[in-house]
Amino acid sequence: MNQLTPFACAALLGLAGTALAQTDPATDKPTTTTTVKGADQVVPQVTITGGRQTEMDVRRNSTAAKQIYGREELDRNGDSNLGDVLKRLPGVTIGGRPGRGGDVRMRGLGSGYTQVLVNGERPPAGFSMESISPDQVERIEVMRGPVAEHSTRAIAGTINVVLREDYVQRDNQLKVSDSLESGRHSPELSITVPGKSGAFGYSLNGSIRQNRQHDEGRTHNVDTRDDGTVTKDQQVTDESSGTGKAIHLAPRLSYKFDNGDTINFQPFLMYNTRDSGSSSTLVQAAGSAAPEYNFAEQQSHNDSTFLRGFGNWLHKMDGNAKLDVKFGFGAGKMDSDSLRNQYDTAGTLLDRFTDTDQTRDRSVNMGGKYTRPLGAGHLLAAGWDLEASHREQTRVSLDKNGNAQFADSGDNLTADTRRVALFAQDEWDVTPQFGMYVGLRWEGIRTTSERSSGSVKNTSSVFSPLLHGVWRIPGSEKDQLRASLTKSYKSPNVQDLIAAPFLSRLNSATRPDRSGNPDLKPELATGLDLAYEHYIGRSGIVSAGGFIRDIDNLIRRQLTLRDTELGPRWLSTPENIGHARTSGIELEAKFKLNELITDAPDIDVRSNYSRFWSRVDGIPGPDNRLDQQAKQTANLGLDYRLKVVPLTVGGSYNWTPRIRTQTSTEQVVETGQKRALDVYALWKFDARTQLRIAASNALAEDAPGSNLVYANGLTSRADTVNPTFVVWSARLETKF
Template sequence: MSKLIPFACAAVLSAATAQAQQQPADSTPAEAPSAASSPSKGSVKAGAPATGSDGKVMPQVTVSGGRQSDMDERRNSTAGKQIYGREELDRNGDTSLGDVLKRLPGVTIGGRPGRGGDVRMRGLGNGYTQILLNGERPPAGFSMESLSPDQVERIEVMRGPVAEHSARAIAGTINIVLRDGYQQRDIQVKLTDSIEEGLHSPNLSVTLPGKAGALSYTLSGSIGQHRSQDKGGRSISRDILDDGTVQREQLLQDESSGNSKNLHFAPRVSYKFENGDTLNIQPFLMASRGDTGSKGTLEQPIGKDAPDYNAFTQQAHSSMTFLRGFGNWIHKLQGAAKLDVKFGGGIGKRNSDSQRTEFDGSGNLLDRFTDTDSTRDRNFSTGGKYTSPLGQGHLLAAGWDLESSHREQTKVSVDKDGKPQFAESGDNLNADTRRVAFFAQDEWDITPQWAVYMGARWEGIRTSSERSNGSAGSISNTSKVFSPLLHGVWRIPGFEKDQVRMSLTKSYKSPNVQDLIAAPTPSRGVNRPDRPDRVGNPDLKPELATGLDIAYEHYLGRNGIVSVSGFVRDIDNLIRREVAQKQMADGLHWVSMPTNVGHARTSGIELEAKFSLSELMENAPNIDFRSNYSRFWSKVDGIPGPDNRLDQQAKQTANLGMDYRMKDIPLTLGGSFNWTPSVRVQTSPTQTVDTGSKRVLDMYALWKFDARTQLRFSASNLLADDSLGHNLMYAKGLSITSDSLNPTYRVWSIKLETKF
């Protein structure tokens, strides 16, 4: 597919140029700004001619400033981008950003409802989806689940990579933009209390805007507490011989509880100089402290050997603090050119300690394991983008990105006698990453119907790590990727609300530090195929993907759209963990190691429809509909079918939502339904993983007392379905199965929102 890129570029340019030559000499390009336009860029429109006092016809010009609406920005972007602003973030009164994301087209959240998980676009997780915070990669350990939606201004979803962001986005990019440019002068306060199984989780959010001369600022912060408990979780594991004989059966039942406190603070300061330059600075502080406790019992109805333990208890404490600073300086140059220099840096620390105690059937102490982990991160990044218009509707940009990050980590694991549980226990691990990137992009509204985006990005990443004792854990890995990018939009003549998009791109996924570190991490307990040691592979290569995206969009009213899109990704150097027996220092061990296994392909279709009924029918009720459906296919070469899919990729996902604003009373009712069916994945020739279906029903009611105060009641996960899972591993005549069931819970929330 990579050979198609130059031909596609030539075809798009030839067709667009031919149409441009057919335009009358006095025709003007489309009014839509290009994809790289600043969100604050206004538009100028020529209206109907007016007659002056002297009888001469004077053209009427309307100048509009400020940021475009979310739908207008999506429509006018050459490189496809979906925008979800405060309306979507506030709609259901969510307390977690993951609950907002799960309703977006093509986005799924791993894990069970209410407990968070990795964010996936097109069903692909584990690094295929690029997550950005203010256009920058967030610090290591950052979790969107811990970020309050009240601290976010908007969410930008890009299905294909663009040159100014990293091309580490095989599935796509989700950019979380923190509170910026808050235009209202009011102080906004939101007080929320969520209740799960009788446990209260309060949260207070405050946004304070202000201005003093050329200085404007927005102070935004939140503080909250989250309590949870999980009861009734159980799993059954069986060892089955080829003749069907059950050699061993174990039943584990457990329960847990958690209590965490979190603080977010994200002020933003902007200063405009007399020469028109602008300086923006936005620090971001995230801090959390948490305690968890769990206990369980292990029964073994079948099996000759005694189990490792019969009961356990565990207590854990964790703390996390991130301080990250974003900033940029916009300098206006001659003409309409400008230079945007950005800078950022941050520090972070994470500490965790846990103690697990195991007992036999008589309650006697068997062992006690103490684990501690101390991690320190620091990073610095800078970059810039020079933009210069080459004519109306034609913008050229080029820039660079530099990033340096350093991590220090010390992990200690000892048993009740103080014996280390692995050889590197207590060693200090140092890891460094250096990233350099250069990019250029050309956005051109060739005609009112044709717009094209051509870009290229070169990115090099060097990762190195070493341990304090100089063990085999020292590694060095360098990767370099060149990504040509092409996006195009055709606005269908005679159908001003219809357009077709096309993208042909190169993207990649780089291996993470933990997958590169060669030092083994032994499994706790008996070494088995389902409990292998874990090692890294310093020779891993990045996964490379060639992607094709095509979409048709029809816009309805002010904020409505009907779209149909499809995509294909060809992936080389696919990384998978393989489990096999390897000779270690003390004999043969089952070992899990990441390996580049070869080629894979994934494709899919995505449907979306959202509209206001009152805009389509006269005298219709004020009902807003939102729906989307996605279907995904994938195949991994070298793994037997029929379920040789990409790991964890769902086959389908769908969302349906509705909001009803009553006319006679200030009440709005709404709800949404999210569905992901069960899926089976053959992850290797010897392992199959089943994930149960997920159905999540959320509803809310919003009462507006006046223009400044409103009260929102919401209920999430009303169906409270159990989360099911199944794992099968076959090794040397033995099938090892594991079936798990974990309950989920309804959450009731009340939120008071007011302005002063």
């Protein structure tokens, strides 16, 4: 797969498309130009101007590279969560095993390097993209290089999720679906009701769903001394089952004043609750010390509520100038509690642990952007961003005798974050063939925290100059080159700065406790991006690009063995360790087959392939890569619309090879390859009703991994295997 895709992209570079997309300079809208030659005459040129730019038009005309994925991509496979949509986008991978999702990553980089926004704003802490239903989303914007109007906390890139907008949907829409995994049903109902009354427009979007899942895992732990003596040999089998319920509401309200001003407001409410039970069986084949337990069972309850409000006021001024003032707020409540009992082989209770966590988040933000044209093809913008957030967290962890499991158990931890940013940018079409974007952004962040052990303060600021350029090759309207030179950064999150200790059961070098570090500095990156784009027909493209990121103050977790009130325990703490560099190539081919080959079937082809390299200074190779970065990733998708019946069938295949990373001089972490196959069939009863049948993770391969640590003359190895499952789903969609 990884070999075929580049050859396919290269072969398609020489093929001409059948339609010519241009932009009307008077309206900045797409046009189609047709010239027909007869035997004796030439029919005069006819120009037809469309109403809105297509997704491919926006991508083509953007000075700073931006990819748009709208409702067609979101609806294509009938996905039940946004993570399944994101994993098929070029250069995007999802952490965790197939079917369970995880953090969103671009360019193979691990958690925190990819900036994920909702309506251009950072979501509150604890918010997960996996919890958003695709029905709530209007489009996804992917930007590989940072731009000044968004935060430059985007070393890998930015993914902006834009929630539903009222001007697109004209009919009421109802979707009823059910998915089946290992005999467990997960129903979902979503509805969209748009409307307009005079100057007031609205779109009411909501969904309710229930999720049932069962997970299994097997871990083999072995500790061996330098002389070959096995000091521990354990087999741990874990099982868990749970039921979750979720309600999402995302209405959008808009009012247009007589003077042309517009005010928009979109609240987003998400409520999730989950009850689960788990068990763990430990069999020790060798070991000088008795195991912590032989059998354990745990009951857990979690619920969370997030409320986020996005709004903006757009004021039109003289000379086509605009002032766009943004405002927003957020509130989050997360509660969890668990009870864990541990027994020996005779069923005698060895210990009981109760853990509770109460977290409260509040935030408010305000910003604005002033734009003004400076002659034809020249747009100047400047603005500001202000944000304040407050977190309160109380964690209690007790054993059966009521003893605290860590020093700050029961204390109220508070954290306050203040962020200030100023930016300016200039988009300039220097000539019809060359456009450039120059941006500057300064951003400062201050985090303060109070806890029983003392106060924590961390202040950082970053200045980011940004330069993007696009050259439309003369004489070849379908070809263009892009280049970007940028500064970006990755700031430590609040958890890494001030987190209370998280205790690991079966504490070992491969399962350490975790804590924060208040002295962390942000990672700083200088980036260079190059890309060549060839447009095919109305919606096709072949592109080839490359990038380099030079990173200073790299953050990586370090392992230490410390004496605590519970005895010697392994602890993982984040630290700035030095310098790293990553680079890569990214290829994409997307086209309609019948626009390239006459009388070909109506098949859409979507493919992309990425290859990544990285090196961390100060850590011996050959696998001294950035943490969790895949070496390669590829996607191939096909959609076939049959002509004789109203049926569309298709699927997509995602591949990420095994990842082996030397994270430090003592530790090597390995993740097995991922192969995910999703297929679907769509039957259209009429223009308003359709039925979609889909199977995701059809291969259902096990997800293996290993963790190897060598320290103090002892080699600790943990090998894990987690089964995955096929998820079948059916969705009925109707408009009324």
